[in-house]
Amino acid sequence: MTVNSNNLLPNNLLATIAKLGFPIAVQSALVAVLSLADVLMVSDFGKEATAAVGIASKWHFVAIMIMAGLASANGTLVAQYWGRGDTRSAKTVSMIAANFGLKVLLPISLLITFGATYIMMLQTQDAKVIELGATYLWYGFPILLLTHLIIVVEASMRSSGDTVTPLIFSSGTIVLNIALNYWLIKGGLGVPAMGVAGAALATTISRLIQVVGTLIYLKWRSHWLLTTESSPERPSLRLSYRRLALPLTLGSVLWAFGTMVYQMIFGHMGxxxxxxxxxxxxxxxxxxxxxxxxxxxxxxxIGQALGRSQFAQAEAMASYFIRVVFICGIALGGIMWLNQDWVLYALNLDTPELAPLAAPAVTILCCGLWLRMLNMTIINGMIRAGGDNVFCLRMDFIAMWLTGLPVCAIAAFVVGLEFRFVYGLMFIEEALKFTLCYRRYKQKYWITNLTVVTQENPQTPQAA
Structure with a gap:
């Protein structure tokens, strides 16, 4: 990538962002569509089924946040090693992440499955919701292990510049999942309507097919993730990975549990x-x-630039990203606000029972969208790209656990505020996060080269 000498930004940066970001955005949108399809399809079975899927999927979400933490540490290191041209270290880190994650997620999967009824009781007192949610978790037992393998592979591909392949496989999997959802949830072709259980089973089957298909593809293409020789005996890499992964994963888990506590608050409101x-x-x-x-x-x-020790360029790109995200966030929020009625209709929230609660919440979401997006970009795209994960852990704990959650709980159960006010108070967390993370961004602690130079891999960073 060539550099514009006038402002340190790479030439055609916007095109590069689109090339990398568009496939990821489409894939993320498809995943969200899948989650939305789960909820919309089971909503025909009543609000208890809708609530059950929402609660049960949150437990999978917590586990996926563990995977995300492990995969994000993997992606951070792979990006920097890839920027330095050290594919062997990139492969080794990927293997470390995959093996470590499987060891962590197996007991978690067993706990979520066999303790399904009890963990559902933490979020609701509705017996029917508890029963349906436990059924969902039982049918989804293998999902977490299969998903972890996919997340690690996708993180390595993206960090090496390939965002299209993960999009292709994810798109096919999601289309298959939605088709299986429709069939298994509603029944047909000799299969009785399974409802909530069908949603979980459809995800399990499609995820298994995705894992098998991805492995076949990697072997067919002689992909570097399979053909490059790894160096598992290098303790420096293992230590480097764990130093990044542990605080990042703990922060992800704290954040995921925090979202569950928010859900518990609303669940006990009704x-x-x-x-x-x-x-x-x-x-x-x-x-x-x-x-x-x-x-x-x-x-x-930014990770690749940091791996090459091109610190001035990384800082210039970070400033550019902040401006782009702020403008896009304001624009998208405005578009949503102008089309609120359509949003409520599309989500089946325009009924007399749900609309009075949902309409104000959508307005609040439109107003706060830019803030959440700016936080996500600064935290994930910059601070974590430079390995400053301990700060992110502290920030999440302060903003969510010491501020956002207590404020919402007090508002709901002590003051007795309505749903819309409690929902709006959730954004206090985002405001505090922005204050803390923007200050950290300006302090530049994230501008760090994390690559480990060894006798075995003596590559030196490329000149800026």
Whole structure:
């Protein structure tokens, strides 16, 4: 990538962002569409089924956040080693991430499955919701292990500049999943309607097919993830990975549990409130998908620049990304606000029972969208790209656990505020996060080369 000498930005940066970010944004949007399809299809079975899928999927979400933490550390190191031209170290880190994650996720999968009924009780007192949610978790037992393998492979591909292949496989998997959802949830072709259980089983089957298909593809293409020789005996790489992965994973888990506590708050406010919140979650993810693509492309480009010790260029790109995300966030929020009625209709939230709660929440979401997106880009695309994960852990704990959650809990159960006010108070967390993470961004602790130079791999960073 050539550099514009006038402002240190790479030439054709916007085109590069689009090339990297667009496939990721589309893939993220498709994942959100899948989550939304799960909820919409089971909503025909009643608000209890909608709430059950919303709650049960949150437990999978917590586990996926563990995977995301492990894969993000993997992606950070792969991007920097790839920028330095050290594919052997990139392969080794990927193997470390895959093996370590499987060891962590197997007991978690067993706990979520065999303790399904009890963990559902933490979020609701509705017996029917508990029963349906436990059924969902039982049918989804293998999902987490299969998903981890895919997430690690996708992180390595993206960090090496290939965002199209993950999109192709993910798109095919999601289309298959939605088709299986329709068939298994509603029944047909000799299969009885399975409802909530059908949603989980469809995801399990499609994810298994995705893993097998990905392995066949990697072997067919003689991909570097299979053909490059790894160096598992290098303790420096293992230590480097763990130093990044442990605080990052802990932060991801704390954040995921925090989102579950928010769900518990709304769940104990009432089943209707929980159903509305469960419907808004996947829609939020759909809105965030384009910004997720931008944040990942930011992480890849900045990570590769840091791996080459091109620090001035990394800083210039970071400033550019912040401006782009701010403008796009304001624009998207405005478009959503102008089309609120359509949003409520598309989410089945325009009924007399749900609309009074959902309409104000959508307005609040439109107003706060830019703030969440800016936080995501600064945290994931810049601070974590430079390995400053301990700060991110502290920031999440302060903003969510010491501020956002207590404020919402007090508002709901002590003051007795309505759903819309409690939902709006969730954005206090985002405001505090922005204050903390923007200050850290300006302090430049994230501008760090994390690659490990050894006698075995003596490559030196390329000149800026």
């Amino acid at each position: 089943t209707t409130e929980l159903a509305v919140y469960s419907m808004l979650g996947p829609f939020e993810s759909l809105c965030y998908s384009i910004f997720f693509g931008i944040s990942i492309s930011c992480s890849v480009l």
